[in-house]
Amino acid sequence: MSGGVEVFLDEAPGETRGAVMRDGQYTHLLIQRDESPAQTRLGARCVGRVVEVNPGLRGGFVDLGAGAPAFLPFPRNDRLVQGQRLEVAVTAEPRAGKGAVVRRLGPGEGPPRLLEAGPDVAAQLRDLAGEAELVAGVAAIDAVTEAEEEALAARHVFASHGLDLAIERTRALIAVDIDHAPAAGRDPKQARAAANQLGLVQAARLIRLRNWAGLVVVDLVGDGQDAEAAGKAARAAFADEAQAVFGPVSRFGLLQFSLPWRRTPIEEVLLDPAGRRTVETRAFSLMRRLRRQLLSDTLSPRIAARCAPEEAAVLGPLVARLGPRAVIQADAALPPGGGRIEES
Structure with missing residues (x-):
């Protein structure tokens, strides 16, 4: 690929990915799955309730209404009170068994809940790469796949x-x-x-x-x-x-x-604690291959993705959104990650 800045956006049922390439090398890979709680995504604004105050950590833990409590650090002269309602913004997403980190915006009212979602992948790409054109389609599928391989x-x-x-x-x-x-x-x-x-x-x-x-x-x-x-x-x-x-x-x-x-x-998005690709990661990888074939082959009346039953269970509810030509077929004889694309 040529030099300069190239930006790729691959939107699919259940998962959206983005990649930034500068001078022929990938610099950013963004993955956002529908299953991840919106309250803990970077930039989300929420009402939270203080559920624990820990002076030793100079902070407290805040229930955002989804996932593990987030950590709210406070300045030396500031104080938190258990049960206190606050409006907060997510400054760091969860990682390695740790919850999100938030900063206080002001007082809050009502139950813990999401007030405003954080920027989606397209908005994050614009923030990272300015007004560069977002490339979609086959080129984007190939780019996010290459970026994943390099990241791992x-x-x-x-x-x-x-x-x-x-x-x-x-x-x-x-x-x-x-x-x-x-x-x-x-x-x-x-x-x-x-x-x-x-x-x-x-x-x-x-x-x-x-x-x-x-x-x-x-x-x-x-x-x-x-x-x-x-x-x-x-x-x-x-x-x-x-x-x-x-x-x-x-x-x-x-x-x-x-x-x-x-x-x-x-790697925490894509892999399990043992370093293996999760069933969701394997399923979405197969979906990208299926979508790429659908975009490349516009003549075949049907294109099927045959895969292990656990991967088919993930893709089954999503594949209908790809159109009537896309089919998922469970095959117990196939090993995990051994899915294949078949035309008919």
Whole structure:
């Protein structure tokens, strides 16, 4: 695909996806499923009821009327009262067993409930990419599929630059390892600086793509002797994140910084705790293949998606919205994720 900014919007029954590509590389993947509570989506405005005050955490937990209670941090001189009604806005979506995070807007009245939904995927894409045209259809289906594959990959190799980048998220932090194979005849110091700069740019892109945040630790090429240059490169790579907080590069070549959480990490949307694609993820993947075939083949009177019964159970109520040519067929002989598209 060409350079510049390209924006893709793939709207389907039960799930909407969006992707942003800059200069031929994906930078953002947005996934919004109908089943996720609207009260906990980024930007949603709700009336909440304080159900617990925790001075040790300097905050309280607020019932929004759906899902786990959200956490509301409060300033040192502020106070919450159990049972208090507040109007709040979601500033961070749920992740890893933690509820959403909200900020107080003012007093609230009545039961916990949604007042205004957060921006939909199309609005978020416009916020990320300005007035770039939203591309739909087959191109969008292919783009969001490619973006998902890259977001779930653990290792990324940029052979033309001799760069090997590994990114892993643990319970405590995000670990980034930048490895570099120096080219013969090139100044070692310049090669290290170039590798660290490119590694930080790509790490920033992939962290955004996965909706990750929190503490980030980067193992740079070298032992910290290029600390000033590496610090500048990191700040440039995350220049669009005003709330990023950077620490110094250690003598061992480790750079630490912190990013604010906002969206649910992509792998928590797509995978179960064991790292396998959920039945919903497998079902929606098959639906994208079915929709792509429907758009590509306008002559066949019927196009069927044959899949395992648990996936058919997810797609059954949704596929009718694709039109009379689309059919879902359950087949107990097919393994999970082994669905196929058949024309007739």
